Amino acid sequence: xxxAIVLFGHGARDPEWAIPFVNVQTRLRQAxxxxxxxxxxxxxMQPNLATAVSALATRGAxxxxxxxxxxxxxGHLKHDLPRIVERIRAVHPALTIDVTSxxxxxxxxxxxxxxxxxxxxxx
Amino acid sequence: xxxAIVLFGHGARDPEWAIPFVNVQTRLRQAxxxxxxxxxxxxxMQPNLATAVSALATRGAxxxxxxxxxxxxxGHLKHDLPRIVERIRAVHPALTIDVTSxxxxxxxxxxxxxxxxxxxxxx
Numbered sequence: 001x002x003x004a005i006v007l008f009g010h011g012a013r014d015p016e017w018a019i020p021f022v023n024v025q026t027r028l029r030q031a032x033x034x035x036x037x038x039x040x041x042x043x044x045m046q047p048n049l050a051t052a053v054s055a056l057a058t059r060g061a062x063x064x065x066x067x068x069x070x071x072x073x074x075g076h077l078k079h080d081l082p083r084i085v086e087r088i089r090a091v092h093p094a095l096t097i098d099v100t101s102x103x104x105x106x107x108x109x110x111x112x113x114x115x116x117x118x119x120x121x122x123x
Numbered sequence: 124x125x126x127a128i129v130l131f132g133h134g135a136r137d138p139e140w141a142i143p144f145v146n147v148q149t150r151l152r153q154a155x156x157x158x159x160x161x162x163x164x165x166x167x168m169q170p171n172l173a174t175a176v177s178a179l180a181t182r183g184a185x186x187x188x189x190x191x192x193x194x195x196x197x198g199h200l201k202h203d204l205p206r207i208v209e210r211i212r213a214v215h216p217a218l219t220i221d222v223t224s225x226x227x228x229x230x231x232x233x234x235x236x237x238x239x240x241x242x243x244x245x246x
Contacts, residue, residue, distance in 0.1 A: 005244055012197035020195045020227030027237040032246060065244045069236070071194060072143045074135035100243050103236050104143030112235035113192070113226050114150040120223050121128055121188045123155060 004036040004061040006052050009069045010076065011041030018045060021069055036061060042076055049081075053088050053095070063096045071104040127159040127184040129175050132192045133199065134164030141168060144192055159184060165199055172204075176211050176218070186219045194227040 005028065009021045021039055028037045036059065040052035047055070053064060066085070068077055081099065089097060103109045128151065132144045144162055151160045159182065163175035170178070176187060189208070191200055204222065212220060226232045 003245060005240065007240075009194070012195065014197040014201065017195040017197035020233060023233050024236055024240070027233065028240060031237070031241055035246070063245075067240050067243070069194065071132075071192065072135065072140045074137040074140035078137065100240075103239065106235075106239045108239055109232070109235045110143060110146050110150065112232045113147055113229075114154070116226065116229045116231055117128065117130075117147070117151060117190050117223075118154055120190070122126060122186075123158070 001062050002036075002060050003063045003065070004038065004056045006049065006056070006064060006066045007037070007039050007069050008049055008066050008081070009039065009041050009045075011043045011045035013044050015045075024069065040066075042080060049084050050088055050091070053092065053097075057092050057095055062094070064098070066097065066099045068100065068102040070102040073102055073105070077102055124186050125159075125183050126186045126188070127161065127179045129172065129179070129187060129189045130160070130162050130192050131172055131189050131204070132162065132164050132168075134166045134168035136167050138168075147192065163189075165203060172207050173211055173214070176215065176220075180215050180218055185217070187221070189220065189222045191222065191225040193225040196225055196228070200225055 007021055007025055025037050025039055036056055038052050038056060040047055040049040070077055085097060085099060130144055130148055148160050148162055159179055161175050163170055163172040193200055208220060208222060
């Protein structure tokens with residue numbers, strides 16, 4: 001079994017928008033140097049999720065975790081992402097694909113955001 | 124001087140999208156029970172930033188920090204937000220308004236995201 005992670009972001013027209021996503025990818029690659037950690041985007045940026053997953057499957061990935069780097073759950077995560085994953089599963093039936101919660105549902109992430117705001121503002 | 128914080132999010136059609144933003148607001152209010160901490164949105168949700176700031180000014184706020192709860196800097200933060208803040212400053216010349224970095228530029232937030240992904244996925 002060969003595991004891989006895909007960090008799934010919204011995407012934007014401005015290339016600099018991707019910087020924080022690349023920074024998370026870099027941190028994960030440092031922590032797991034032998035695991036494939038790729039980025040994929042819903043729109044505006046490449047690759048899209050289907051392309052990223054196909055490339056990983058071609059390179060031998062068998063067990064994939066998609067991490068939505070979204071702050072919150074709206075239509076993109078409730079409707080668009082499940083449809084995309086369903087199509088990917090139809091194309092790659094041998095692949096195990098999990099999707100995590102979005103980062104805005106994670107207490108430790110909200111705590112880090114809160115602590116930073118407290119440190120960046122005067123009481 | 125009466126300080127206040129406005130948490131500025133993108134907004135979405137789905138009301139549940141706001142939950143993580145409300146959760147950060149709740150944490151901040153617990154940490155600073157006497158400070159006004161309000162939410163405002165770019166689109167789809169109410170109030171918008173101008174409305175939120177006017178309400179705070181009416182209640183006596185004199186020193187405002189806008190915190191963009193965006194993961195990354197694209198057109199919304201580089202172009203839309205400065206234009207909105209410029210118009211707000213014209214309407215409220217006595218108000219001191221600062222805008223912080225977006226949370227995706229904050230190392231501690233990216234570290235928390237990374238640690239959570241490492242804990243939520245198998246090596």
